Amino acid sequence: MIRLPRPLNKDIESDVWIDEDIWGHRLYDEQTPWLTFLEFLGIVQSEAVEGRAFVEKTYNALKYNTYNRLYLRNILFNNPHLDAILAEPIDNDNQWKKWFEHIQDNCGGIASPDFSYLKERFSSFRDFVQAVKFLQSSSIEGDSNKRWSSKFVFPYGPHCLYEDLRVTNNQASNDRRFFARTGELLYLMFCRAKRGQDVLFYLKKLGLVDNKEFNKFHLSKWDRLVATLQPDKDSQIIERNRTSPYLPYLSLPEYDKLAEDWISILGCDMPDYDAIPHLVTVTGLHIIIYLLNRAKETLKQKPQPTFILEIVAPEKTVVRDLAASSFLENNNLSKEAIKEHIRAIEHTSEWGECEVAHDPLDSAFDLLEKSFAWPKAKAKEDAVGISSLDKLLDYLCKKAITRHETHLGKFHRTWSKEIGLSSSRGSRRIRYAPTDSLLKTLVLCTVPFRMEFQEFLSELHSKYGFIIGDRQAIETINTGTADQEAFSENARRLEQRLISIGLLKRLSDACAYVQNPFAMEDFQ
C-alpha cells in the first residue's frame, strides 16, 4: 500500500492531525450517506464540465468549482406563502404579483433578486405551485429541521446539483456544515478505483451528470423542470478557492470493491432513479468497512472486519447478543486505533532521541508538531504542567480522543444506522440487524442473476464480512458462545425475509435460490 504524503503543516487548519492521518480529511458523522452522495455528484458534474471527471493528475490536489442555484433553493425551501396566495380570490396576474413581492422581500443569499422570469415559463400560477409542491415532495432532507439552505432537490440531473451553504441576508458562504468533505473523499476513491471511468459512463447514461455523448433529451424531464425554475444566469459555475481533501492511500481493494458494487447496481435494469438509493446505501457500507479496515491496520489486526448480523427474531436470541457485541467491538476500533497511532511514536528512533535530549519535552514538542501537526506553541500552552514524555503522550491521546469522539468516533454508529445495518429495535443495545432495503441492495450487488442461498451467505461473508448462517459463524461457534442451531435459525429467518420481499425462490425444503429481480428476463 502506497501512502501519499499528507498536506504541509501550513495548510492544515485543525490543531492536530490524527484522525485525518488514518482515515483522511475527512469522514464526518453528520454528513449522512445521502448528503455525501450529493456532494460527490456535484463534484463529478463540475469536473466533468472541465473534462477531467475521475482523473486525479496530482494526488490529493482536488480543486473544483460548484453551483449555488439560490433562486431554485429559495423557491423550493424558503417559500412558505405559496398555498396562501393560491387560495386568495384574486386573478392569476395578481397572484403572481403578490408572490413576487413576498419572495423578493424574503429570499436570502441573492443580491437584487428578480423572479419575474418564472411568469412566462408557466401557463398559470397554479401550475407553478403544483410543480413546486411536486419537487418539494421528493426532496432530500425536505422534511428535516435543517436550515433551508441545507435542503436538496432530488438529484434528477445536473441542474439539481448544488452545494450546502450558509446564507445570511444576501451573502452565501460554504461553512462545511453538512458538506464536510466526505463526498470529496468518495470522489477521490472513485478516481483511484480501477473502474472509475466505467462508473462515470453509467452516471452519464443515467443522466445524473451532464454529457455531450448523449443527446439533450437524455436528461430527464424532471431535470428540465428543475432547470425551468432557475434563471439562466444561475446555472453558472461559482469558482472557489479552497483547500483540497486528503485521502491517504493511493490504492486500496476497498476502492475497487466500491466501484464494482456501483457497477453491479447501475448495470441492473431498473426504471427511473431506482438505482440511486441502492448506490447511497452501498456507499455507506463500503465507507464503514473502509473506516474499520484503517482502524484494524493501525491496530495491526488482520483486515476485513466481521459483522454478526441478527435477522430480527421475535424474541431475544443468542445471535442478538452476539450481534450487539460485534457492533460494540467494531464501534470501539477507531478509538483504539487513535491511541495506537499516537503511541507508535514511542518505538521510533526520533522519540528515543527526544528522551536523551537536553530538553526532552521541547524536543518532543518539535517531533509531535512534525508528526501530528500539533503546533508547538499551542501544545506548550495546552500541556502546561506536564513533566514527562509519557505523560505528554497521555495528554495527547486524551486530547485526540476527545476530538475523535465529537465526530469521527460517532461515524460508525450513525452511518450504520442510516443505511439500515444496525438497529436498537426491541433491545437497549444497538446491534447489527439489517433492514429490508439494505437486504435488497445486497442482493443487487451480489447476485448477478440467481444464486443458491448458501452460496449467497458465503458471498456476503467474503465480500463484506457478514456472518449470518452457521457455516460463516464457525469461529464464533467454536468459542462456545453459540451453537450451530442458533445461526442456522438466523439464516432461516433471512430466507423468510427474502421470500417476503420477493427475492428468493424456494424449490423444495432442500433448495432455495436468491434472485435478482432486475436481472431477470421473466420475473414471476
Add this chain to the structure above:
Amino acid sequence: MNSSHSCKASNWIRFLRQYGPIPRNDNMYDEAIQRVLKRHKEISAIRFEPAHLKELVDNFKSNDPYSVILTGTAGDGKTFYCREIWQALLGSLDQWDSSKKVQYASVGDKTLVVIKDLSELTDEKNDCLKKMVDAITGNNQNEVYLIAANDGQLMEALASVNSDIDITPIRKEIENLLVLDKRETQKFKLFLYNLSRLNAAHIFPKVLEAILEHPGWNECSQCPFQESSEGSLRCPIIENKKRLEDKLFQNRLIDLLELCELNGLHVPIRQLLILLANAVLGHSDAKDKLMTCEEVPRILKEKKASLASVYSNILGENLSARRRESTTIFEVLGRFGIGNESSNRIDNMLIFGEDDPELSNDYKALVGIDPYYGANASYRNLQKAYLEGATPEEQQQFLDLLKIQRQRLFFTIPEEQQKEMHLWQLTVFHYAGEFLNNIYQALKEKKTERISNVVVAKIVRGMNRIFTGLLVNNKDELILATSGSFSQAKICRVFEEFISVQKKRGEYITLELDSDSNKPTLVVSLSANTNMQKAKMLLNLTRYEYLCRVAEGALPNSFSRECYEDILAFKTRLLRQLFARRQEEREEGESENYMVLRLITELDSNGMLHNPYSLEVNI
C-alpha cells in the same frame, strides 16, 4: 350392545395405522413397507398407478434412452419410482437389492445404472457423477443412468464434482431445468423429472380410491361394531370410511389441495397417505392419537366416538399442536384457518339455530341431521348450557366444539348452499371459491367468457390502489403512475398512462392459464405490436385474495408484505414496457422549448381519476 364384545383386530387397520402420523411412522419409507408386506403375505399393498411411469419405462426401453434424474422432496416416491421402473424393465424384483446403493442391470445393449438415493453415496459419488456426466454428454454410449436425489443434494453434489472436464455448463443447465420447471434440455441427453411438480389434487383421488377400495376392509365385515345398535354408535373407523366415500366431502378436500398447489405449496404422496390414515383413524383420546381396533369398544362405551370426527381429523385436530405443525400436510391445510374463521351467519346458526325460527331450517339440515358428529348429545348439552349461562369452563368447552362444528360444516355444506352460506368465509381466503371456480376452472375448461368483467375489474381496482397509493376506484383501466424518483414509492402522483381493460388499440388486460405451469396468470398487453412482450404475473391464491381485499378497502401494506412487493415489482415491469412502447411508437413529442407534466392531484367524489392535472412548462 355388550361392549365387552371384542372384535378381532384387523391386520389391515394395523397396516394403515403405520401410515399415520405416529411416532414410529414405519410406512414412511418404501423399504419399510416392502419389509412388512414380505412378512405379512395376507396384506396387499396400497397401489395406484403412478404418473409418468409408462413414459419413463418407454424411455429406457427405447433404442436411444436418455438418462433420468428424479428429484423431489422427501415422500414424493423417488425410491418407489426406481423400484417400479426396475420391475417394469426386468420383469421382476428378483435382482433388486434395496441395501445396495448402486445397482446395475442390462437393458437392451446398455447397462442401466440405478442410484436410488444420491445422498447415500459417499466415496463413490464423485466417480458415479462423472460417469453420469459422460453418459448425458454422449461420451459414454454404454451406460444410461437413473438417479434419484432431492434437488438440494443434487446441486451440492454437482458443485463438488472433481473432474478434469468443466462440468459447470451441465450444472447450470440442470439448475435451469429445476428453477424454470422444465423437463428436458436441447443440450444434453437428460430428462429431469421433478416429482414435486405432480399435482397433489390429481393424485389424491387415486390414493383415496386405493384406500377405500382396499380388500383389507373385508375383514371388518365380521366385526360386531360395524353397524350401530341400540345404545351404541357404530365403530368410528367404519363411520369415517363411509363419510370419506361422500363425493361432496371428497371434492371439497380436492379443492383445498388444488388451492395449495395453486399457491405453490406442494404436498408429497407420503403426506396424502398420512392425511388419509389420520382422517380414518384419528381420535384425540386414542393411543398416539390414532385408533386401533382394540380401543374401539372402550371409545364407544365411554361415548367418545364424536372425538373421532373425520372433518377435524382431516385438519389434524386430533394431534398435539406440535405434531400438527411439524407434519407438512396439516401445516399446509392449517394455513386455511378452517375452524378459527367464521361468519355471523354460521355462528348464529350453530348457537341459536335450534330455537330461532329463521335459522332452524338450516340448523336442522346442516347440524341436526348428523347425530354422530353434528348435534350429538354432548354438543346439545353444552349449547343449552351456553345459552342459559354456563360456567367459564363450559363456555370454553362449547367454543372448542364450535370450532369442530365449523370444520364439519366446511366439508358438508351442500354445493347449492355454498354461495348463500358464504362457505369460504370459514377460511382465511374469502375469495378462494371465486378464484377456484370463476378463474381457475373457467380457464381450464377454456370458458374464458365466464371470466366475468367483474373479476378483472376487481383485480384492476386493487392494482390501481397499490400502483398509486391512493384510494382510487377506477376499474376499467389500469393507472400507471410513478413518483418521479422511485418507481416503487408508496404514493405515486406522476401520471404515466391509462391501460384499457377492454381491447383498444392493442391494449387489453385479461386472465390466461400459463402454458408452462398451468396456473392462472394476469396478462397485460400494451401494444398490438408483436415484438412487444406482454407483461405477465402469476396470480396465485394469496395474490388474488390480496388484490380483492385491497379492492374492497384494505390498505395495501396490511394484508401481505410479500404480495405488496410482488405487485410493485410487476408495476416496475409494466413501466418498463410502457417506456419501450413510447420509444417504439415515438409517442411523446418532446419539444425543445415546451413540455407537459401530468400529475394526479385530485379524484372526483366517487374516487375516480378521470384526467390528470396537466402542467405546461415553457423552457
